[in-house]
Amino acid sequence: MKALLLLLPVIPVLSALAVGMSVTSSARGQARLSLAASLLAFVVSLFLLAGRVLAGTDEVTMPLGSWPIFRLDPLGALMAWVIAGISLIVHAYSVRYMAEEPGLRRYFALLDLLVASLFIMVLASDLLTLLIAWNLIGVFLFFLLGHNVARRAAGRYAGWSLLTYRLGDVALILAAVLLFDAFGTFDLDDIFARLSDEGSTVTYGGQNLTGLVAVLVGIAAFARSAQFLLHAWLPYTMEGPTPVSALMHAGIVNAGGFLINRFAPVFVHTDSVLQWLFLIGLATAIIGSILMLSQNDIKKALGYSTMGQMGFMIMECGVGAFSLAIYHLIAHGIFKGTLFLGSGGIIKEARREDGVPKDPLYKFVVERDVVARRPPWLLMAAMTLVVPLAVLGAAHWLVDQNLLQKQGAIVLLFFGWVTGAQLLFSTYKLKTTNPARLLALIVFSFMIVVVGYTLVSHVFDLFLYPDPVFRAELYAAANIDLVWFEMVLVAVAVVIVIGWLLAYYADQKGGFRTQHLKTLWLRFYALISRELYIPDLQGLISHWVVKVAQGLNRHLRWL
């Protein structure tokens, strides 16, 4: 097992060296070599995951003298397998997709090095190894995003991503240094054990060490996972090759969720950091989703969609549902990767068939279709409220009878209920010749999704955090005062209901009628269509910084 643990990151490194040194002369041969290496890495990761599942709680480590380097725990094994799987798909896709692109050798070598860094990150047993991998991911991604060297924009936005990542790196380095200063070790297991015993007594500048480290880790995760105010790079890095976008959205952006999970033993001892995580995640999820809806560039819309999903992932950590965040990042990685890799095919299909539904009158007169009907409004309204609640409640009760004693679980249930209700009611507009069949299918699909999601996330919970006491402590760390919690819940419910009513009103009346509301709406639209002016502001700040540096050099000359 130890040999496999070392082999996993070594395989892509060797592949990068072989491709870089042109072991085979043809470009296609180099691509196939890289693909074969990624297949081998996937098989190794599968063995590691299987070994981890069968080994139970036995820890496997791979030290180099005093340097712990790698360890195989449930989180690392699972993430390594996911990364290997996504890497294999991206490699296989790239072989043909990139075949006629210039710089193929550079592309595959960098791709392999990026994957190796990702493996090192998830298997890291100490802070130094984690820092090395965390830094290198940003560097290799920079070169891959700038792969299309003829386009100035590709290099420009690749630079944005690296500089944002480096901000997160600063926070993570500082956290590592503080922990090393306090405990004299970089070993994560040692640090977590010592933090548990002495963390509350060590302070820096009047701040509790545990809280300080948790905040710094949170900032590092925010930069990597494009949380609000550190997000502007994400929608603009679409100039890179499509497979790189797929890998980035499926396996790199979500590293923030992994990092927070890796530091779960730190977050469990904090008082209010998880609540901040929740708020930042919530803001990111809302803003990302709003910006996604307002974009007319589909790639940018996909970028903002990822931002919204990453916000939701951080929110899940913020309510104490750490393993759910891992499940979410994997599920999101798979569907977003599919969207990116399938985008070419969808465009080709759309050119052949536009997909616009035919006019109902045409269908009735020419195609002689039966008139489509809607289900009864009252039935839909009742189902909208009752069905999601019943399905969610039953599914969650099945896995945990004490669920309602955890605030985080209530928040997630509430969120699931609102989402389910909106989903069900949106189907009211669908006309069909057989409304009963449509309704049955929708409810059945909803049940499959909810029960599947609940069961899989429960399995993740048991696998990643087998200790039930620790799981309960994670949820407890995310709790707030009960009175406040209930007040917030009621306030959010009221806001949502008002939102529904406004949407219904606007839909029925065909938009806002008063001039005042129209103007307000237009201003809001202008604001979001310019992405809240955040990329503009970022560009302006960097422009000013450059101007000041130029001015200094002009005045100081060679001094």
Next chain:
Amino acid sequence: MNTVELLIISMFFPLFPSSMVYTLIDRHLGNMWIRTGLMIVWPQAGVALVYSLRPEIPEWLTFWALGTSLLYAFRSLVLNEVGAWAAFVFVSLLSLGWLLPFEHMGAEQAHGVALISTFPLVMLNLLAVFMVNRFGSSYLGLVGGLVHRYPRLSTLLSVTVLAIIATPPFPLFFLLVGLLSQTTLGTALAMLGIWYLWGWAGVRFLQRLILGPEGHALGTGLVGQADFPRAMTGVYLIMMAVLGVVGLMAALQLTGGGV
């Protein structure tokens, strides 16, 4: 007496404005080979002076050193010539020499640290020599977009710049982490600010030199087409790989021991 000693040493571990001694000499030396040699000798002279004069380093001096390093890192953001960029980053790096715990290090170790830290900048100067010989200059605007026709030179430039801006596994990164763990929180923040500026300067440097459309000089077709020699590229990369291994050994040292 201590002030005179500090003044002398500040020529070699620059404190603004004594940093002008190095920058002026570097500017007026036209020959890149001599400039490269100076880059090797300068920090070694500084270390030798520290151990022969053994001055007491007051605490306020470290803030001055941090300010100097920050200033030159900031100014390097917009420099357009490879040699000049290397010189300014060199000054920024050397200023941090004041933070080294000389009293806990042997002279040999300090000489080694100085050599390893500045080695990538020396290597960059060698690449600048090649660029001047091949293109007539190493101005970024004139020779940008190198990767199109000069992939080997671009690879070497990228690896070297990554080593300069303290990217792991190169030694400067681990030296920085080691230094950070021995300083106060404020000093650590300032050092990380400098590290961030190096990164920014490095990104801008690579963006203009390697990525993007070809520069004017390359577009005219008046310059030679031959890339960096293949054999030399191999030797260069082996040297950088050795530097990476030295970095990993420094990391091993940080973890508290050996293999």
